[in-house]
Amino acid sequence: MARKKKAQEAGPKALNVDLTKDEQLKVRELLGREPNEVEWGMIDIMWSEHCSYKSSRPSLKLLPTAGERVLLGPGFDSGIVDIGKGWGVAFKIETHNHPSAIDPYGGSATGIGGIVRDILAVGAFPVCFLDSLHFGSLESPHSQWLFRYVVKGVGDYGNCIGVPTTAGEIQFDESFERNCLVNVACAGFVKHDEIVKGDAKDVGDILILVGGSTGRDGVHGVTFASRNLDEASEEDRPAVQIPDPFTKKLIIDACSEAYGAKLVKAMKDLGGGGLTCASSEMAHKGKKGARIDISKVMVREKGMSPYDMLLSESQERMLFSTDKARLNSLLAIFKKYSLPHAVIGEITGDRNLTVVNGKEQIVCLPTHILAEVPVVERAKKEPKREKEHASVPEPKGIEPLLLKMLSSENICSRRWVYQQYDHEVGDRSAIKAGNGDASVMLAPNGGAVAFTSDSNSTHCHVDPYEGSVGVIAEALRNITASGARAISIVDNLSFGNPEKPEVFWSFHESVRGIADAAKAFETPCVGGNVSFYNEDDVTKLAIKPAPVIVMLGMMEDRGDMRTPALAEGDSIVVLGLTKPEMGGSEYHRVVHRTLAGEVPKVDLKLEKKTADFVLSNLDKISALHDCSKGGLLVALAEMCISGKIGAETDSSKVLSKCKRFDELAFSESHGRYIIGTKEPERLVAEAKKKGIDAAVIGKASGGKFVFGSYSWGLEDLFDSWEFSMWKVMGGKP
Amino acid sequence: MIAVIRFPGSNCDLDAVHALGEVVGVPVELVWHENFKPSRYGGVILPGGFSYGDHLRGGVIAAFSPAMEGVKEMAEQGKPVLGICNGFQTLLEAELLPGALLKNEDLYFKCKWVNLKVESTESFFTKRMKAGSVFRIPIAHGEGRYFISDDGYRELEKNKQIVFRYVDDSGRPAEQSNPNGSFYNIAGIRNKGGNVLGMMPHPERASEAILGGEGGKPILEAFKSQGL
Numbered sequence: 001m002a003r004k005k006k007a008q009e010a011g012p013k014a015l016n017v018d019l020t021k022d023e024q025l026k027v028r029e030l031l032g033r034e035p036n037e038v039e040w041g042m043i044d045i046m047w048s049e050h051c052s053y054k055s056s057r058p059s060l061k062l063l064p065t066a067g068e069r070v071l072l073g074p075g076f077d078s079g080i081v082d083i084g085k086g087w088g089v090a091f092k093i094e095t096h097n098h099p100s101a102i103d104p105y106g107g108s109a110t111g112i113g114g115i116v117r118d119i120l121a122v123g124a125f126p127v128c129f130l131d132s133l134h135f136g137s138l139e140s141p142h143s144q145w146l147f148r149y150v151v152k153g154v155g156d157y158g159n160c161i162g163v164p165t166t167a168g169e170i171q172f173d174e175s176f177e178r179n180c181l182v183n184v185a186c187a188g189f190v191k192h193d194e195i196v197k198g199d200a201k202d203v204g205d206i207l208i209l210v211g212g213s214t215g216r217d218g219v220h221g222v223t224f225a226s227r228n229l230d231e232a233s234e235e236d237r238p239a240v241q242i243p244d245p246f247t248k249k250l251i252i253d254a255c256s257e258a259y260g261a262k263l264v265k266a267m268k269d270l271g272g273g274g275l276t277c278a279s280s281e282m283a284h285k286g287k288k289g290a291r292i293d294i295s296k297v298m299v300r301e302k303g304m305s306p307y308d309m310l311l312s313e314s315q316e317r318m319l320f321s322t323d324k325a326r327l328n329s330l331l332a333i334f335k336k337y338s339l340p341h342a343v344i345g346e347i348t349g350d351r352n353l354t355v356v357n358g359k360e361q362i363v364c365l366p367t368h369i370l371a372e373v374p375v376v377e378r379a380k381k382e383p384k385r386e387k388e389h390a391s392v393p394e395p396k397g398i399e400p401l402l403l404k405m406l407s408s409e410n411i412c413s414r415r416w417v418y419q420q421y422d423h424e425v426g427d428r429s430a431i432k433a434g435n436g437d438a439s440v441m442l443a444p445n446g447g448a449v450a451f452t453s454d455s456n457s458t459h460c461h462v463d464p465y466e467g468s469v470g471v472i473a474e475a476l477r478n479i480t481a482s483g484a485r486a487i488s489i490v491d492n493l494s495f496g497n498p499e500k501p502e503v504f505w506s507f508h509e510s511v512r513g514i515a516d517a518a519k520a521f522e523t524p525c526v527g528g529n530v531s532f533y534n535e536d537d538v539t540k541l542a543i544k545p546a547p548v549i550v551m552l553g554m555m556e557d558r559g560d561m562r563t564p565a566l567a568e569g570d571s572i573v574v575l576g577l578t579k580p581e582m583g584g585s586e587y588h589r590v591v592h593r594t595l596a597g598e599v600p601k602v603d604l605k606l607e608k609k610t611a612d613f614v615l616s617n618l619d620k621i622s623a624l625h626d627c628s629k630g631g632l633l634v635a636l637a638e639m640c641i642s643g644k645i646g647a648e649t650d651s652s653k654v655l656s657k658c659k660r661f662d663e664l665a666f667s668e669s670h671g672r673y674i675i676g677t678k679e680p681e682r683l684v685a686e687a688k689k690k691g692i693d694a695a696v697i698g699k700a701s702g703g704k705f706v707f708g709s710y711s712w713g714l715e716d717l718f719d720s721w722e723f724s725m726w727k728v729m730g731g732k733p
Numbered sequence: 734m735i736a737v738i739r740f741p742g743s744n745c746d747l748d749a750v751h752a753l754g755e756v757v758g759v760p761v762e763l764v765w766h767e768n769f770k771p772s773r774y775g776g777v778i779l780p781g782g783f784s785y786g787d788h789l790r791g792g793v794i795a796a797f798s799p800a801m802e803g804v805k806e807m808a809e810q811g812k813p814v815l816g817i818c819n820g821f822q823t824l825l826e827a828e829l830l831p832g833a834l835l836k837n838e839d840l841y842f843k844c845k846w847v848n849l850k851v852e853s854t855e856s857f858f859t860k861r862m863k864a865g866s867v868f869r870i871p872i873a874h875g876e877g878r879y880f881i882s883d884d885g886y887r888e889l890e891k892n893k894q895i896v897f898r899y900v901d902d903s904g905r906p907a908e909q910s911n912p913n914g915s916f917y918n919i920a921g922i923r924n925k926g927g928n929v930l931g932m933m934p935h936p937e938r939a940s941e942a943i944l945g946g947e948g949g950k951p952i953l954e955a956f957k958s959q960g961l
Contacts, residue, residue: 422873424873427748732912
């Protein structure tokens with residue numbers, strides 16, 4: 001690692017760690033002695049922001065994590081939520097931002113590879129991925145390069161291991177030019193009685209390392225991820241791991257067989273922090289210790305030092321623990337799949353992590369020093385916000401504007417991306433990528449589950465609290481619009497350098513928003529990830545705040561599935577009120593190049609009430625779409641495109657507080673759904689009874705989309721929306 | 734009993750087992766490639782997805798698995814053999830079918846639904862389908878561009894070995910409807926005996942209305958006659 005070498009060259013006394021002076025003192029105080037070089041390395045990674053959440057923990061405590069459906073909350077490799085009839089869904093999200101900014105293909109592929117291990121580690125069988133990707137402007141060649149290879153990395157890895165990437169989102173914004181964001185989520189199904197935890201509770205249980213061999217790749221990956229990028233970052237390429245999806249697929253099949261035969265007692269994946277993190281956390285969670293002989297570890301190259309072996313983040317490795325009685329049956333499964341494996345140690349009663357190399361003791365650290373890292377109090381300061389009202393000229397006609405909005409990089413069809421992902425393998429994808437507001441997967445309990453991932457860095461930049469509330473409200477609408485009931489979330493919070501009070505203030509406000517909304521929507525947060533230091537020291541560019549929410553919904557009756565596709569004869573009803581809330585809107589960004597103004601505000605009670613109303617009236621609803629980015633006009637056009645049918649709508653019927661036509665058309669007010677229905681009057685009457693704004697605005701028919709005095713041919717809408725990404729990125733549609 | 738062979742890294746194996754067993758209702762068994770005993774089975778599926786991580790190229794390592802000797806034996810006995818996607822690649826590499834599959838013309842992996850036209854009903858798998866009929870079915874591959882020499886193509890034509898072609902909505906094998914640049918829009922071929930079929934699209938993903946359509950179901954239903 002380039003930077004580490006520099007530190008070493010600075011002199012024999014200079015400590016080779018990223019820890020601050022205060023943290024070094026604290027380590028000596030807790031341990032009561034000077035750690036040796038290997039121990040410093042292990043403490044350095046475990047105390048990194050990435051592994052320890054030392055800055056974010058106090059804020060994260062705000063999040064609601066309990067609920068009657070929560071089977072496993074935060075603190076384990078992934079959370080698990082009950083979906084009924086003895087089945088649960090494990091899901092988790094992580095970023096691989098820093099590696100992907102340097103090596104987009106390897107970075108994104110190993111991101112996918114890492115998140116799937118978290119699902120495996122709790123005993124679940126992985127069934128889908130979601131990816132939430134953020135890049136600089138699509139016009140920038142550097143962003144195109146990152147985009148092309150991030151997508152290829154996700155595709156090549158996911159396709160090979162046979163886990164479909166069924167949903168996701170992509171946002172383009174100049175602030176992600178150097179620091180692209182690669183958030184990947186994975187979900188899996190698990191029977192309640194087959195859940196495995198990462199806690200080794202029984203002394204004498206055996207530790208088995210399985211999968212890829214340990215090499216020098218990824219050494220100090222987490223400390224690399226806990227710093228800003230700069231010119232030397234290119235030299236950090238060895239901190240990016242090497243993907244091997246074939247081995248991962250064998251691990252998935254072996255795990256599945258081992259769980260079925262109940263051969264596993266505890267398990268951890270080797271991700272950030274490698275063997276150090278997995279072994280210390282497994283022992284610490286079980287209130288025990290562990291003894292590891294690193295001479296037993298399968299290595300990729302000769303001459304690796306204990307330091308490299310303990311800190312390596314080589315991919316495709318899992319740590320299993322089981323008792324002596326079941327050991328041989330477990331090893332037989334690894335042999336069947338030709339998976340390299342080694343018995344490397346055992347669980348001890350002393351609460352220390354002891355590492356030996358043959359007979360020589362290398363490390364002996366209390367597990368709490370590695371697993372319980374002191375919190376760092378960060379200063380918060382509200383930055384100057386672009387709150388003032390943006391006065392933009394009112395356009396003369398909106399015909400060309402809708403086409404421009406539909407072809408905008410943030411709204412246009414994502415088919416160029418998801419067509420590269422095998423999004424159907426597994427025979428569970430009922431509402432497929434591109435066909436609905438959420439991905440709906442058939443569940444083994446006879447029902448179905450829905451997933452969506454949402455973010456809005458523009459709104460969160462203008463107002464991190466309201467913006468974050470808005471993100472989770474949008475997720476709620478997406479899940480609801482698929483016909484499912486939202487039951488839980490995981491979050492991924494990507495921000496700049498938390499040592500800057502303005503950045504930390506944004507982070508804290510964002511968490512506060514997520515917490516308030518998650519409580520109101522009864523969707524507890526069962527896991528998540530924080531990624532700080534998404535800044536570039538060369539261009540002095542920090543990313544806009546990018547909290548990403550992945551929401552899980554469930555439906556007991558598969559007949560409840562809905563998509564936005566309008567059909568001939570559907571009446572069109574708009575639920576909710578359109579307000580002139582234009583700050584941070586895609587319309588302002590694309591057409592007027594400004595982010596100023598107030599962002600849309602969520603009425604939490606009304607939002608929840610509206611979602612509940614939609615779900616209890618599904619029998620009257622044939623098409624259903626959430627209204628958010630791009631506003632009402634874009635959402636209506638998308639429903640026409642999806643149903644391959646035109647619509648005649650009367651703009652004056654839309655319930656609105658807007659004085660201007662462009663605001664009515666493109667406002668991103670929350671709480672709105674567009675519905676295709678055969679019973680418009682009954683639906684509107686029921687809504688009004690509940691105190692929800694609702695109006696019939698027209699009918700689906702013909703080959704033209706009419707909105708007030710404006711009209712568009714269906715083909716023009718389709719061409720604008722469908723092909724703009726292909727035009728930039730190439731390939732045959 | 735029908736066998737679905739699992740090679741290391743196979744990933745549409747469970748889908749084939751599901752579609753055959755739970756949707757079509759044919760007794761089916763997932764068989765680890767090292768344990769495959771051909772005499773026990775009335776037919777066999779080489780599943781889609783990947784095998785051995787598709788190192789080198791799709792299906793090539795699986796073609797050298799001892800299980801393929803058993804598959805050849807079954808093919809020679811006239812038992813039905815279906816290779817889907819990666820299984821098609823394996824059948825070509827094992828020379829049970831002629832031709833080769835190259836990387837898609839535009840070099841992108843493609844997962845999408847396409848139209849397929851039944852070109853030949855003189856095969857075990859299509860004898861109950863209507864000649865010239867068009868159905869919807871998904872593809873998901875990076876190496877699906879079927880290629881064969883001109884002589885080889887004439888031979889296929891003569892023996893009616895071309896079973897499926899990619900077509901547009903009106904049933905024509907148009908350039909626009911060819912997702913991967915396959916020679917003459919070829920999507921699936923059979924052996925001369927008609928009992929071995931290789932195809933790039935996934936019938937196991939097109940057998941249930943809730944997953945998007947049932948157009949591919951008749952292909953799997955053909956196994957019913959071999960079921961027990």
